[in-house]
Amino acid sequence: MWNIDLTLVDVAQVTRAAYAEAFEQVTGVPLVYLASTGGRTDSEIFFEFLARNDVRLDPGEEPLSDFIDALGEAFARRRDQLTARGRAMPGAQEALAAVGGLEDTVQTVVTGAIMANAVAKLSAFGLDGYLDLSIGGFGSEHYPKGSLIQFTRMRAAQAHGFEFPESATVYISDSPRDVExxxxxxxxxxxxxxxxxxxxxxxxxxxxxxxxxLTDTVRLVSAAREATAGTG
Incomplete structure (x- = not known):
């Protein structure tokens, strides 16, 4: 399993602009104060935006689904900016190809981004073809990443017809929160x-x-093999 942002791609400028547009559209308040995004889902980030920008919700008001919809639309309008204002991380394509070459290996993502935006980020740089995105975990599911990892493992088993033991699962990311x-x-x-x-x-x-x-694919593959050593 792979994280996307700052692990495989860096499209932070485009993402921040989409956050700002979606947040103001849904709340009517400009997004002045940002939040740490590393290891968080878009759902978690939205609620921190609310707190940091002192937006108070009325009783019974639930704007999260509206924000997720607005975020997808705002990001889609900026898809042509991804390669101009973003980049694939060094070695990302080669790393995906190397890990994908391991026997009995299925690659997917567990990311804080909503699914539409995650797919757009990966496809912009030609990385989506190495991944089974149908079983991935995405921020649009409204679960923390620890749960998304477990759900993704179960989806992989259902889709591919055999179990993926916990000991055979690795998660590659740049964030301490993702490590946790x-x-x-x-x-x-x-x-x-x-x-x-x-x-x-x-x-x-x-x-x-x-x-x-990710440029040292030999070391990456060695780490993946060692991490799953003894898995039958």
Whole structure:
């Protein structure tokens, strides 16, 4: 399982613009104060936006679904900006190809982004073909990532007709929160120092395996093999 943002791609500028448009459309309040997005789903980020920007909801008001819809539309209007204002992370395509070449391996994503936006980010850089996105975990599901990892494992078993043991599951990400989510979801975390977190922060969160980036595919594959060693 792969995280997307700052692990496989960096489209932060486009994402921030879409957040701002969707938030103001739904709440009527400009998005002035941002929130930390690493390891969080779009649903979690929205509620932190509300708190940080002092937006008070009326009793019974539930704007999350409206925000998710608006976010998808705002991002879709910016799809042509992804390659101009974003990039694939160094080694991302080669890393996906290398891990995908391992025997009996299925690759997908567990991401905080809603599904439409996740697919757009990956397809913009030609990365979607390496992944089975039909079984992935996405921010539009309104669950924390630890739960999404568990759900994704179950979907993989249903789709492919055989079990994927916890010991055979790895989650590759740049965020300490994702490392913690992997441990909660009973997957082995592989950290990548491609976001704002340091190696020591990733290790402190529980990552035994930490890579500087994705360009060293030999080391990545070795980490994946070692993490799942003994799985029958």
């Amino acid at each position: 989510a992997a441990l909660i979801g009973h997957a082995t975390p592989i950290g990548v120092v491609s976001g704002s977190a340091t190696e020591s922060q990733l290790r402190s969160a529980g990552a035994k395996y930490v890579l500087e980036d």
